Amino acid sequence: MPRFAANLSMLFTEVDFTERFARARAAGFAGVEYLFPYAYPKDLLARALSDNNLTQVLFNLPPGNWDAGERGIACLPDRLEEFRAGVDQGIEYARALGCRRLNCLAGLRPDSVSEDVAWQTLVDNVAYAAEKFAAEDITLCLEAINSRVDMPGFILDTSGKVLALIEEVDADNVRLQYDLYHMQIMEGDLIRSMECLLPWVGHIQFADNPGRHEPGTGEINFSNVFEAIDSMGYEGWVSAEYRPSGETGSSLGWFSSGARPSP
Numbered sequence: 367m368p369r370f371a372a373n374l375s376m377l378f379t380e381v382d383f384t385e386r387f388a389r390a391r392a393a394g395f396a397g398v399e400y401l402f403p404y405a406y407p408k409d410l411l412a413r414a415l416s417d418n419n420l421t422q423v424l425f426n427l428p429p430g431n432w433d434a435g436e437r438g439i440a441c442l443p444d445r446l447e448e449f450r451a452g453v454d455q456g457i458e459y460a461r462a463l464g465c466r467r468l469n470c471l472a473g474l475r476p477d478s479v480s481e482d483v484a485w486q487t488l489v490d491n492v493a494y495a496a497e498k499f500a501a502e503d504i505t506l507c508l509e510a511i512n513s514r515v516d517m518p519g520f521i522l523d524t525s526g527k528v529l530a531l532i533e534e535v536d537a538d539n540v541r542l543q544y545d546l547y548h549m550q551i552m553e554g555d556l557i558r559s560m561e562c563l564l565p566w567v568g569h570i571q572f573a574d575n576p577g578r579h580e581p582g583t584g585e586i587n588f589s590n591v592f593e594a595i596d597s598m599g600y601e602g603w604v605s606a607e608y609r610p611s612g613e614t615g616s617s618l619g620w621f622s623s624g625a626r627p628s629p
């Protein structure tokens with residue numbers, strides 16, 4: 367079975383954030399990810415990881431004002447300085463947490479910014495960040511996020527757009543973050559797509575659709591998908607990024623004993 371990680375922004379939210387690490391370990395996960403680490407001191411997070419023998423699989427670069435609805439600033443021409451400062455901050459946290467993968471949220475394009483300007487800004491920012499990440503042996507992930515349900519206006523909403531960006535930036539450490547939930551909404555044909563995209567895939571996340579809940583609540587055949595991910599030779603992490611339909615503990619049926627890594 368794939369190497370599963372738990373997304374602590376969505377799983378184990380029954381307890382405070384810093385207690386979720388122990389819950390993830392107790393449930394059998396060997397890796398964790400979450401949206402953002404920046405509200406917490408690096409040392410505290412590093413200790414939560416080491417106390418629970420967990421790998422920090424991924425987190426996101428600072429997204430701008432998340433609470434005000436921003437979803438990344440990489441495509442915004444008037445936010446270059448802030449983007450660059452965010453790259454430095456992301457690297458500092460990645461060093462402290464031993465994290466080898468950072469997701470760069472592309473952002474929502476405002477009407478006042480033309481498609482061409484937003485795209486060129488994105489290309490330049492990703493190239494800038496990729497160069498800095500390369501010196502730290504960090505992979506820059508670019509997630510395609512659905513613009514139909516969750517993020518209308520998100521500039522990278524298909525795998526094709528992410529691939530075009532990767533090609534244009536032309537750096538060895540830039541990869542596609544393939545989230546099965548978003549891709550089911552935008553593209554479908556999940557197994558065949560992943561097989562085709564495999565050389566560019568740097569990270570995988572999942573939730574069922576519709577609803578963004580655990581496997582078995584929607585239309586995706588997860589036993590087949592997980593089996594396919596294994597047989598295509600993907601060696602990275604596969605993160606559970608879903609909102610449990612009830613208690614997190616009762617949502618983990620998909621994570622059968624056979625799927626659990628040894629502690």
Ligand SMILES: O=C(O)[C@@H](O)C(=O)CO
Binds near residue numbers: 426471607
């Ligand atoms: O799919 C998602 O929503 C996340 O992976 C993310 O990083 C942005 O919300």
Ligand SMILES: [Mg+2]
Binds near residue numbers: 509545571607
């Ligand atoms: Mg995702």
